[in-house]
Amino acid sequence: MADPRPDRPLDELLEVTTPEQFKALGHPFRQRLLFALGQRPATISQLAGALGSAKGNVAHHLKVLREAGMVRVAHTRPVRGGTEQYYQRSARRIRVAPGHVGATAAMLGAVAEEIAAAPDEPLLQLRHLRLTRAQAERLGAALSELVDGAEDAGDDEPRYGVLVSLYRQATPPPSGPPDTPTVGQNRA
Template sequence: MTPTPTERPPDDLLEVTTPAQFKALGHPLRQRLLFALGQRPATISQLAATLGAAKGNVAHHLKVLRDADMVRVAHSRQVRGGTEQYYQRGARRVRVAPGHSAATAALLGAVAEEVSAAPGEPLLHLRHLRLTAAQADRLAAALSDLVEGAQDAGEDEPRYGVLVSLYRQAPPPPPA
């Protein structure tokens, strides 16, 4: 559907920084709603059917996401004496601001659910390396450039999730 003059496409990036946004990410259904709305705008009924959730629950969690400016109404249409609203994500990409590892961990839980439900075998590599700070910075920049430079092939193509992470491991606990 072509946006009407009252609609606007999602922003490119939302950096999660506010208490309302962290609260919004704190529930698995809200994370699943954000993933589902990454495909195209949808109504409460469509989201409920897609996610196997009750419409009342979906409506409640969409309100929390709207209050946090993470979801907005894309457009509305009149149906049988009522108005049907189509919701979309506020931004194509969501990034947790540095220093908020609990929110990052919550998002990883939602990604794990998505990966386990995905058809086929996902590509997943976990490797531990000893790097200098300069090497880690170069690797982070290269990974960011790779992900940021990937182009969407269009709505007729299958969707793929991309998760890239570079993190410094916590030191091992001291011997007992």
């Protein structure tokens, strides 16, 4: 019998804090599943087709995400003697607690795969600045407000990924003239 409940609204934020959640984020394919489920609920077959993977592989990784509380069943429906489950993310946004470089590295790896597969040339810019703590806090707040305030245009429009990062460099780059770009820097 089909689950009579409509798709549940996503929680606004999931703070990643448990070992199960960090393990779930540690695999790039699970990251891709979370990205894919950002649009709408989907079945294992739909996800396998969209991601070019075997259904068994998708089922395994969905189980890990579900056990970590990052994915849930949105609704079910009967099909040819069985029950089809539609999965959805449990939260619209996922935030990794500070100090967990492994999960952050896995997330960046998954984003790199998404960027590499993008049909259009992505906007990708890296810039290093010297900022006071107050300037960095203002910039971080402005970036968060910009991303959090962006509204989804609906299912008929193309999806865009947005990655925003502000981080303090562990070691300062070699000294040089202020206008000398560092390696990897793209000036607009």
